[in-house]
Amino acid sequence: MTRVMLAWEAGAGRGHVVTLARVGRALHGMAECDAALGWMTHAAELEPWCTAVFPGVALPYQRAARTKRRAPPNATWADYLNDCGFADGQRLRANVVWWLQMLARRRISLLIGDYAPCALLAARIAGIPALAVGTGYGIPPQTLPEFPVFLPEYAEREAVEAELVAVANDALGPLGLPRLRALPDIYARSDDLLRTLPLLDAYAEWRDPDAYMPPVTDFGGRSDGTGEEAFCYFSTTELANEGLVEALCSARFPLRAFLPGVAPDIRARLTGSGVRVEDASVPVEEIVRNSRLVLNSGQHGILCLGLAAGIPQVCIPQHLEQLYHARRAETAGVARVIWPRSSPRDMLLDLFHAAWQDQVMSQRARRLALQLAPHFVADDREALRSRLFPWLGGTTSMS
Numbered sequence: 493m494t495r496v497m498l499a500w501e502a503g504a505g506r507g508h509v510v511t512l513a514r515v516g517r518a519l520h521g522m523a524e525c526d527a528a529l530g531w532m533t534h535a536a537e538l539e540p541w542c543t544a545v546f547p548g549v550a551l552p553y554q555r556a557a558r559t560k561r562r563a564p565p566n567a568t569w570a571d572y573l574n575d576c577g578f579a580d581g582q583r584l585r586a587n588v589v590w591w592l593q594m595l596a597r598r599r600i601s602l603l604i605g606d607y608a609p610c611a612l613l614a615a616r617i618a619g620i621p622a623l624a625v626g627t628g629y630g631i632p633p634q635t636l637p638e639f640p641v642f643l644p645e646y647a648e649r650e651a652v653e654a655e656l657v658a659v660a661n662d663a664l665g666p667l668g669l670p671r672l673r674a675l676p677d678i679y680a681r682s683d684d685l686l687r688t689l690p691l692l693d694a695y696a697e698w699r700d701p702d703a704y705m706p707p708v709t710d711f712g713g714r715s716d717g718t719g720e721e722a723f724c725y726f727s728t729t730e731l732a733n734e735g736l737v738e739a740l741c742s743a744r745f746p747l748r749a750f751l752p753g754v755a756p757d758i759r760a761r762l763t764g765s766g767v768r769v770e771d772a773s774v775p776v777e778e779i780v781r782n783s784r785l786v787l788n789s790g791q792h793g794i795l796c797l798g799l800a801a802g803i804p805q806v807c808i809p810q811h812l813e814q815l816y817h818a819r820r821a822e823t824a825g826v827a828r829v830i831w832p833r834s835s836p837r838d839m840l841l842d843l844f845h846a847a848w849q850d851q852v853m854s855q856r857a858r859r860l861a862l863q864l865a866p867h868f869v870a871d872d873r874e875a876l877r878s879r880l881f882p883w884l885g886g887t888t889s890m891s
Contacts, residue, residue: 494884497600498527498538499591499611502551502576503630505727506752507793508606509534511626511687511708515604516541518876523884526598528611548594549587549610551576564648565812568639569632570675573609574651581663588614588664595620602883604685606630609678613660616680617668621883625685627707627792628693629813635698636676642694642816685879689796689867691824692817704867705875707796711868712776714802714861717854719784721746722844723774724767725794726787730810731758733833739840740787741765745848748782750774776801785848790818790829799826800868802861804853806844808833826857 496519498512509529516525520541527538528548535545554575566572577583591614595603603615603622607630615622624631632639641647653675660672672678687708690696722745731737731751737758740747748768751759763769779786780801788794790807795817798805805827807818821827828847830840847853869875 494523494602495598495600496523496525496602496604496884497595497598497611498525498542499548499603499605499608500528501530501549501587501605501608501610502553503607504553505791506534506537507708507727507791508626509537510793511606512604513537513541514708514872515625515685515876515880518873518880522877522881523602526600528594549590549608551587551607551610563650565646567641567643567647567649568651569642570639570651570653570656571649573675573678574656578609578656579651579659581659584610584660585663585667588617588667588669591615592618592667612679612681613664613669616670617664621682623683623685623880623883624679624681626687627817628686628688628695628699629792629816631684631686631695632676632679633695633698634676634679634681636695637674639676640695642812643819646812682883683879685876688792689799689864691799691864692792692795692820694816705879706867706869706872707792707800708872709793709796709800709868710776711797711800711870712778712780714800714865715780715783715858717784717802717858719782719803721748721782722785722787722848723779723783724749724751724787725791726751726754726789727791728753728789728810730789730808730833731755735835735837735840736808736833737761738837739844740767742837742841743767743844745785745845747787748774779803784854785844787844789833790814790821792817795821795827796868798857799864800861802858804828804847804850804857806830806847808835808840824856824860826853826860828853 500508525542527542527545530550538545587610591611605611606626612622657672657675686703750770786798786803786805790809808830809815809818818829822829
């Protein structure tokens, strides 16, 4: 049976592991899977589908170093790679060597990576087919001459792509990597599992329209607009913002929340103010049936859940990827974006209540959901199995 490696190296939040777990579930009975994860926080979600789940290469975003040198926000994916250590040839080589050794030791014949550029490079050197899975933002087209600017308001580039190319060639050429001509060559791969909507894809103009697969989100039908509560999902450090906590405690509408990892004292404040804080994820059918508004950070999964259900949203992005996705929904007229995230309590409250009362946005959200309906499925298992099956022979290598 084919042995598959599921890889995750960079980014934050549960969504990356959920995405790989969907792949592992689809491969169950067709292949044996291992998973190497940059962070093990949500590893249990992969364990039912994998022979082994273990720590792998981690590419933490070097936020403190950026702050110290007063760097501008990431304008392009090159800036992001730079802040994940791609200017350090010694570290890059060590990461790729780790993957080469692991692929050989585990006798892997197919690699599937979410935010895993070092794993893709190793697979290319090893001659193993490799697939990139994830949102459009994290799967740059491999034929670009350079990475484009994501958001016009943040257009100041810091990374020099030619310098990063030189570092990669010097570090990885001796290992057998074909010479890179441009930085997007790092993402050379066999195929994509592109789990997003054209609406949310930063690279849509360079994609084949047939490349898109259903987003990784649960689908529980569409709202009829009669929900009587707001649903709130914050998954990382959002509630470190005191203004946001105060606004949630002061909201003048029923509020139900799923807040994995929330600190006990914050949870106590929220529940004491009347917020219904759930211990586990809420079935999507309940969210669709009961919610008039969704509050989130612009995370791709929950954003797509709202788009599919036709529920308007308020997004408080934590970083530029979430801001990009949230802005796209805002441009479509179905979301309001609060930026910067440190906005004070009163500003947050005003926007929450304006969105709660916005019947025009609610109607737009339901109309857009009907247009987007062909992009969503209740269960993506068979669609994934169909896309993965041709790669399970282990004989097709990457060009």
